[in-house]
Amino acid sequence: MRALTVVPLKSGSAEVRDVPEPDAGDDRLLVEGLALGVCGTDREIAAGEYGWAPPGAERLVLGHESLGRVRSAPGGSGFAAGDLVVGIVRRPDPRPCAACAHGEFDMCRNGEYTERGIKQLDGYGCEIWSVEPDFAIKLGAGLAETGVLLEPTSVVAKAWDQVERVGARSYFAPERVLVTGAGPIGLLAALLGVQRGLDVHVLDRTGKGPKARAAEALGATYHSAGVAETAERLRPDVIIEATGAPSVVFDAIAGTGAYGVTCLTGVSPAGRTISVDLGQANRSMVLENDVVVGSVNANPRHYAAAAQALAAADPAWLASLITRRVPLERFAEALESRPDDIKVVLTLGS
Structure with a gap:
């Protein structure tokens, strides 16, 4: 079968190769790969x-944003041939740490976890893959075209879970959220905000285009002004930061209203410095009881919440997020980042 492979740490090594089909054995699902989302990772x-x-x-x-259809499943697994499924990315460390032992392997404390398509486990970028039933999520037939969005949706489902858990330390009734970044993570974070009945605002540096249209079609307000200026005007209760750009991150941290929560989901590149007034930032955070929390990855609870969110979303809106579909053999095009991209998807069928 064909698979998209790389030699880690070797630039330009990505290529489609023939690899052996997996042996599912008696305890794993055998899955026909349908689509693979491509992201910055x-x-x-x-x-x-x-x-x-x-x-x-x-x-x-390569590949961690999966969508496939079950070919065969172990008896009693809860899955059957024909089911649409997505594979979970992370696996707990084998020791395990306390977090992994309690099923919270997205919060692994010792770094011994593994991840499909990223760290020590082959990914889902192949025509046939296998997965343990406990690490598979079943989707309804209505998500046959857009279920590949489940993994990034799980990331923002966790982000919202973290925001709500932090907020619950005291009275918390948020009304307004600002999402910085209108890529897949940002727009899906906005979707979950709209589904919570919040006044949602999305900020991105691009003006008109697919991102602005997607935000507005969702019912959110789209902004392309600076973060500090926009946040000062809105005074949001929650900011979900999805760019990782250092200057945006700092302005987001400083941008909530009193008793606000900022959730950082974008990963910043190392080696870039900006000049900041840490004293003022500390003063504001302490005096206003602000919280900044980082969030990455997801566990099965978040995947389940994400599946519910996608099932409740407008199918046409979800489809609008997939701005390019590229066949596997043209993977190099999918790895190119283009200005109007939201989500690029590789199709895995022959």
Whole structure:
């Protein structure tokens, strides 16, 4: 079968290769790969910035945003041939740490976790893959075209979960949220905000285009002015930061109203410095009881919440987020980042 593979830490090594089909055995689902979402993580691995092959292997099968259809399933697993499924990315460390032992492996404390398509486990970028039933999420037939959005939706489902848990430390009745960044994470975060009945605002540096149209079609207000200026005017109760741009991150941290929560989901590049007044930032956070929380990855609870959110969303709106579909053999095009991209998807069928 065909698979998209890379040699981790070697730029330009990505290629489609023939690899052996997986043996599902008696305890795993055998899945026909339908689609694979491409994100910044995949582009960084393909560029040789990081990534880990499975032990003893030179190459890693890329891809963690999956969608497939079950070919066969173990009896009693809750799955059957024909089911649409998505595979969970992370696996708990084998020791395990306390968080992993309690099923919160997205919060692993010792870094010994593994991840499909990223760290020591082959990913979902192949025509056939297998997965443990406990690490598969079933989707309804209505998500056959857009279910590949489940993994990024799980990331923002966790972000909202973190915001609400932090807010629940005292009285918390948020009304307004500002999402910085209108890529897939930002727009899906906005979707979950709209579904919560909040006044949602989305900010991105681009003016008119697919991102603005998607935000407005969702019922959110779209902004392209600076973060500090927009936040000062809105005084949002919650900011979900989805760019990772250092200047945007700092302005987001400083931008909530009193007793606000800022959730950082974008990963900033190292080595970039900006000049900030940490004293003023500390003063504001303390005097206003503000909270900043980082959030990454997701566990099965968040995948389940994400599946519910996608099932409740407008199918046409979800479809509008997928701005390019590229066949597997033209993977290099999918790894290119283009200005009007929201989500790029590789199709895996022959």
